[in-house]
Amino acid sequence: MMNLMYPIIGPIGIFDSGYGGLTILEKIRQQLPQYDYLYLGDNARTPYGTRSFEVVYEFTLQAVRKLFELGCPLVILACNTASAKALRSIQQNDLPYLDPTRRVLGVIRPTAESIGPLTVSRHVGLLATEGTVRSQSYLMEIQKLYPDITLTANACPLWVPLIENNEFESEGADFFVRKYINQLLEKDPQIDTLILGCTHYPLLIRKIRQFTPPHIRLVAQGEYVACSLKDYLHRHPEIEERCTTQGKCQFLTTESEEKFQESASLFLHQQVKVRSITLE
Ligand code: DGL
Numbered sequence: 001m002m003n004l005m006y007p008i009i010g011p012i013g014i015f016d017s018g019y020g021g022l023t024i025l026e027k028i029r030q031q032l033p034q035y036d037y038l039y040l041g042d043n044a045r046t047p048y049g050t051r052s053f054e055v056v057y058e059f060t061l062q063a064v065r066k067l068f069e070l071g072c073p074l075v076i077l078a079c080n081t082a083s084a085k086a087l088r089s090i091q092q093n094d095l096p097y098l099d100p101t102r103r104v105l106g107v108i109r110p111t112a113e114s115i116g117p118l119t120v121s122r123h124v125g126l127l128a129t130e131g132t133v134r135s136q137s138y139l140m141e142i143q144k145l146y147p148d149i150t151l152t153a154n155a156c157p158l159w160v161p162l163i164e165n166n167e168f169e170s171e172g173a174d175f176f177v178r179k180y181i182n183q184l185l186e187k188d189p190q191i192d193t194l195i196l197g198c199t200h201y202p203l204l205i206r207k208i209r210q211f212t213p214p215h216i217r218l219v220a221q222g223e224y225v226a227c228s229l230k231d232y233l234h235r236h237p238e239i240e241e242r243c244t245t246q247g248k249c250q251f252l253t254t255e256s257e258e259k260f261q262e263s264a265s266l267f268l269h270q271q272v273k274v275r276s277i278t279l280e
Contacts, residue, residue, distance in 0.1 A: 007073070007101060007242055008068075008071055008072075008073055008099075008101075008102070008242065009071070009073060009242045009243070009244055010036070010038075010070070010071030010072050010073060010242070010243075010244055011035070011036035011037050011038040011071070011072055011243070011244055011248070011250070012028075012035050012036070012037050012038070012072060012073075012074050012075075012076065012243050013037075013038050013040065013064075013067030013068075013070075013072030013074065013075035013076065014028070014037055014038070014039045014040070014075075014076050014078050015039075015040045015042075015060070015063045015064070015067060015075060015076070015077055015078060015079065015082065016039075016040075016041055016042070016077075016078045016079040016082075016199055017041070017042050017043075017045070017046040017047060017048040017049075017059075017079050017081065017082065018041050018042065018043045018046035018047065018160070018164050018200070019041060019043070019163065019164065019200065019203075019263055019264060019267050020078070020079060020160070020163070020198060020199035020200030020201075020203075021039065021041065021078030021079055021199050022039070022041075022264060022267045022268055023199050023200070023202040023203065023220070023221075023222050023267070024076070024078035024107065024199050024221065024222050024225050024226075025037060025039055025078065025249070026222065026268060027222030027223050027225065027226040028076075028222075028225065028226045028229060029249065030226065031223075031226040031227065031229075031230055032226065032229065032230055032233070033247055034245045034247055035243050035244070035245055035247070036243070036244045036245065036246050036247070036248045036249070036250075037248070037249045037250070038067060038070060038072055038249075038250050038251075038252065039249065039250070039251045039252065040063055040066065040067060040251075040252045040253075040277075041251075041252070041253045041254070041255075041260065041264075042059060042063060042253075042254045042279060043164075043253050043254055043255035043259070043260060044253075044254035044255045045059060045254060045279075046160070046164055047081075047129070047160040047161060047164065048079065048081040048082060048085075048129070048131060049081050049128075049129025049130050049131045049132070049155075049157065049160055049198070050129070050130050050131065050157060051081075051131065053085050053131075053135075056081055056082060056085040056086055056131060057085055057086040057089055057090075059082075059279065060077065060079075060082040060085070060086035060087075060090065061086065061090060061094060062279040062280060063082075063279055064077075064090060064094070064098070064104055065098065066252075066277065066279055068098060068099060068102060072102070073101075073102050073103070073239060073242035073243060074102065074103045074104075074105070074239055074242075074243060075102070075103070075104045075105070076104075076105050076106075076107070076225070076229065077104065077105070077106045077107065078107060078199050078225070079107070079199055080106075080107055080108060080128055080129065080132045080137075080197050080198050080199060080221075081128075081129050081131040081132050081198070082106070083106030083107050083108045083137070084106075084108060084131060084132045084135035084137040084138075085131055085135055087104065087105075087106040087108075090104050091104055102239075103236075103239055105229070105232065107199065107221055107225050108132075108137050108138060108141055108197075109141055109228075110221070110224045110225050110227070110228035110229075111138075111195060111197065111219070111221045111224055111225070112138060112141035112142050112145055113145060113224070113228070114219065114224040115142060115145075115146065115149065115193060115195065115219065116145060116146045116149070118193050118217060118219065119149060119192055119193040119217075120192055121190050121191070121192040121193075122146075122148050122149050122150060123149075123150050123152070123188055123190035123191045123192060123193075124142070124149055124150070124151050124152075124191060124192075124193045124194070124195065125151075125152055125153070125154070125184050125185070125188065125191040125193070125194040125195065125216075126138050126151055126152070126153040126154070126194075126195045126197045127153075127154055127156050127159075127180060127181070127184060127194065127195070127196055127197060127198070127201065127208075128153065128155065128156070128195075128197030128198050129155060129156070129157070129160060129198050130155040130157050132155075132197055132198065133153045133154070133155040134155075138151060138153065138195065138197060139151050139153070150188065150190075152184065152187050152188040152191065153184075153197075154180055154183050154184035154187065155180075156176070156180040156198070156201075158176045159176065159177070159180070159198070159200065159201060159204060160198065160200050162176065162204070163200045163201075163203050163204060164200075164263075166263060166266065168203050168204050168207070169206070169207075173204065173207055174207060174211075177204060177207040177208060177210075177211050178211045181208065181211050181212055182211075185213075191216060192215065192216055192217065193216065193217045193219060194212060194216050194217065194218050194219065195219045195221075196208065196218060196219060196220050196221065197221075199221060199222075201220070202220045202221075202222065203267060205218065205220065249272075250273075250275075251264065251272050251273065251274040251275070252274065252275050252276075252277050253274050253275075253276055253277070254276070254277060254278060254279055255276070256276060257274050257275065257276045260272075260274045260276075261273075261274055
């Protein structure tokens with residue numbers, strides 16, 4: 001796959017286990033509308049949040065390979081679980097063999113960076129999937145950047161299934177939204193800033209806001225990831241010049257096209273054309 005003489009040019013790849021990455025794609029496109037994007041949702045195998053390290057790594061590597069095959073010079077893992085469990089191994093062990101001239105970036109570092117100036121109490125909460133919480137990736141990043149911040153996390157295993165099944169506005173969702181927020185605030189009542197550490201959660205934001213005390217600031221990742229990508233492309237012209245710029249966006253799913261179309265249109269408020277693929 002490696003081709004050092006004729007560098008691959010193509011769209012920026014955006015990968016998520018399902019629909020959550022669409023919340024990141026939307027913000028990235030608002031800030032960087034000139035580029036082409038290729039979104040891949042592994043909807044057939046979502047959720048990743050409760051899967052083992054090995055499985056998330058394997059699935060994520062398959063997705064990166066596919067997006068490389070389709071010409072992406074840069075892939076964003078728009079999924080905290082994949083960023084937590086697979087990014088480092090892919091960057092360190094796989095990229096040198098796959099193609100050392102391309103890049104794979106995640107969403108945890110840019111989110112962690114954003115936190116420092118936002119919290120006054122220096123007590124920050126994290127709501128995320130079980131996998132992201134267990135990986136302690138946020139804790140490690142935040143400790144490196146802001147050692148004075150106390151981070152307390154709570155896993156929300158039922159939020160992604162609620163979202164993937166279009167139940168995020170239903171009354172049934174209230175119980176689990178309230179439950180996980182209360183669990184977190186019982187662990188640390190001094191929290192003044194709350195990271196929504198899963199790219200699916202902005203879809204639940206109305207309910208999360210409803211059940212979170214008003215003095216607590218909610219941090220959704222999209223804008224921070226978009227800013228960080230903009231900055232990255234500015235600092236890395238060798239990657240930037242390989243990203244094509246016709247303002248196009250294409251979608252791939254491992255589920256059926258009908259199913260993706262129906263839900264993605266709901267999340268993006270527009271009709272999308274999608275192609276079904278298999279990952280292996
Ligand atoms: N949206 C993903 C994240 O940011 C993962 C959800 C899942 O597949 O469990 O963690």
